[in-house]
Amino acid sequence: MKCPFCPGELKKGTIPFHIDRKGIHVTLDSVPALICQLCGQSLFEESEMKTIDEVVTALDKRSKKLERAA
Numbered sequence: 001m002k003c004p005f006c007p008g009e010l011k012k013g014t015i016p017f018h019i020d021r022k023g024i025h026v027t028l029d030s031v032p033a034l035i036c037q038l039c040g041q042s043l044f045e046e047s048e049m050k051t052i053d054e055v056v057t058a059l060d061k062r063s064k065k066l067e068r069a070a
């Protein structure tokens, strides 16, 4: 698979991913991603994007609960 930003080749690997939501900081140490061998750009595949989206949505819901309790 080719990198959309340069002529480099994308390779499967893992990268750390940080989520910052309203004072909540979550770090995922190794999220599967495609990493460009040339420019270092990392891209998530659709399934990982979806999972990250679910994590962020869940965080939002839970953090609202905490705000209400405070």
Ligand SMILES: [Zn+2]
Binding pocket: 003, 004, 005, 006, 007, 008, 009, 036, 037, 038, 039, 040, 041
């Ligand atoms: Zn690239």
